[in-house]
Amino acid sequence: MPRKNAFYAQSGGVTAVINASACGVIETARAHRADIGKVYAGRNGIIGALREDLIDTSKESAAAIHGLLSTPSGAFGSCRYKLKSLEENRAEYERLIEVFKAHNIGYFFYNGGGDSADTCLKISQLSETLGYPLQAIHVPKTIDNDLPLTDNCPGFGSVAKYVAISTKEAALDVASMCETSTKVFILEVMGRHAGWIAGAAGLAAEEEGDAPHIILFPEIAFNHKKFMARVQRTVKRFGYCVIVASEGAQYKDGTFLSESGVKDAFGHSQLGGLAPLLAGMIKDELGYKYHWAVADYLQRSARHIASQTDVDQAYALGKAAVEYALAGENAVMPCIERGKGKRYRWSIGKAPLDKVANVEKMMPRNYITRDGFGITEPARAYFAPLIMGEAYPDYRGGLPVYVKLKNHSVERKLKRRFKV
Structure with a gap:
């Protein structure tokens, strides 16, 4: 046989x-x-x-x-x-x-x-x-790390490492210029319903005052008033504010802040544009100069x-x-x-x-600080080993040097074609 x-x-x-x-x-x-x-x-x-x-x-x-x-x-x-x-x-x-x-x-x-x-x-x-x-x-x-019955998912650890490093490096840039230039930097990361990626950015904060100063999780309902107050308080105290926002940030009623109304092939709402949306809010109400970035494909393709x-x-x-x-x-x-x-x-x-x-496996509530804007020590203990090693x-x-396969086709055996 x-x-x-x-x-x-x-x-x-x-x-x-x-x-x-x-x-x-x-x-x-x-x-x-x-x-x-x-x-x-x-x-x-x-x-x-x-x-x-x-x-x-x-x-x-x-x-x-x-x-x-x-x-x-x-x-x-x-x-x-x-x-x-x-x-x-x-x-x-x-x-x-x-x-x-x-x-x-x-x-x-x-x-x-x-x-x-x-x-x-x-x-x-x-x-x-x-x-x-x-x-x-x-x-x-x-990369969303949201599959159940597994401690973590392949792809997530590398994204977590990339986002934590990017947050740390961008924060140093902003801090060096905040006296006369940018006061607020926003990094938008992936994560529709689960805030694992945004949470991993919290590893960048090793001492009090380190970025990220605010993390927005899908698991925590977005409160406009509290958010603005936190931004203003952070800028007054440290001179600048770094925000890492999950694309799935949503209001109490479950509406995404950045929902476009378009669905993808899996039937999920198409998200995007949260960073400029938040930046606009901050500019209009607080007048701070800002910069924003969207990690997008860079976070999931960063094999280096x-x-x-x-x-x-x-x-x-x-x-x-x-x-x-x-x-x-x-x-x-x-x-x-x-x-x-x-x-x-x-x-x-x-x-x-x-x-x-x-x-879907969400971030446990005890991984998120009481105020909803940061990660706790249990979260840090969870994330830290996953980004270890280069x-x-x-x-x-x-x-x-990356491999490009030849990808030779197998000869078809069926006469009937199937339209997808």
């Missing part, structure tokens, strides 16, 4: 270390050639499977695959495409099974966040219904300053996904478990997908 092949796909917004998970999956599969045939990747995520647009990773050298460890972005292309329920669009799921059958795929590894966990679970369930054996394993990834802990965990979870599949597991997600004690230790655990899909890529000519 021929060995079953594996299918791997990347989903949603990419990270500085999602390719490290891809490396973990592919290298581990190659080490088990007696059990797994080839690893095919979906070109542009799950869309590649629907279109039967597969990439043969066996055509890549061992050095190229290993180079993914230090390469940001999505090596095979990602997408924001959420499969609807079986009842709404059964044809999509049946198409996936049709493609998997045609290419003798028995292992499905989906590397993404909460929506991807949902897709992975649905595919696992349908394969059982249709009588086609398929082991579906979700590989966690999200990635956390070594993050890289190690991303690879380990990709490796564990293959090992779980070979052990007969299905519809599970390998996860990070934090050890007890003051010294940071972590290990790989396992979470059932029906407990992961469509569940995993610098190789440099050539003053620039980092």
Whole structure:
């Protein structure tokens, strides 16, 4: 009986270390050639499977695959495409099974966040219904750090490091000019419903008076009056004020401050423009000169300053996904478990997908100071180990060396094309 092949796909917004998970999956599969045939990747995520647009990773050298460890972005292309329920669009799921059958795929590894966990679970369930054996394993990834049942998510540690460093450096700039120039600096970071990224910026504050002076969390309702009073008080006391604002900052009724009214492919409200909005408020009411910045893609693609802990965990979870599949597991997600004690230790655990899909993990209230504008010591103890270690890529000519795969296409076997 021929060995079953594996299918791997990347989903949603990419990270500085999602390719490290891809490396973990592919290298581990190659080490088990007696059990797994080839690893095919979906070109542009799950869309590649629907279109039967597969990439043969066996055509890549061992050095190229290993180079993914230090390469940001999505090596095979990602997408924001959420499969609807079986009842709404059964044809999509049946198409996936049709493609998997045609290419003798028995292992499905989906590397993404909460929506991807949902897709992975649905595919696992349908394969059982249709009588086609398929082991579906979700590989966690999200800079938002909002997946449940895992201590943290690959991608987050590197973003946390980038944001904390950027806050520290920008604050030194503002402080040096605040006597005659900028009084307020605002950094807008990602985080729709959970303030983990904004909270990590708090690591930059090591002494009283250090930035960030104000952090805006989605978990804490925005109070205009309290916010303005805090800005004014901070400027009077320290000469300047640095604010880190999560894009998901919202009013008490749940309305986002920066909601545009547009929805993305996953049905989420499109956010953006919070920093200039806050800057305008401050200028109009307090008259302070300001500057603002949006970390945007820079925060999630900054492989040059990635956390070594993050890289190690991303690879380990990709490796564990293959090992779980070979052990007969299905519809599970390998996860990070934090050890007890003051010294940071972590290990790989396992979470059932029906407990992961469509569940968001918010910042605990005890991680946020009573006034709602900063982080507590428990939060600092949580964040600090995740940004530890520098995993610098190789440099050539003053620039980092990143791998670009050949991404050879697999010959199509199905006559029918599927429109996405």
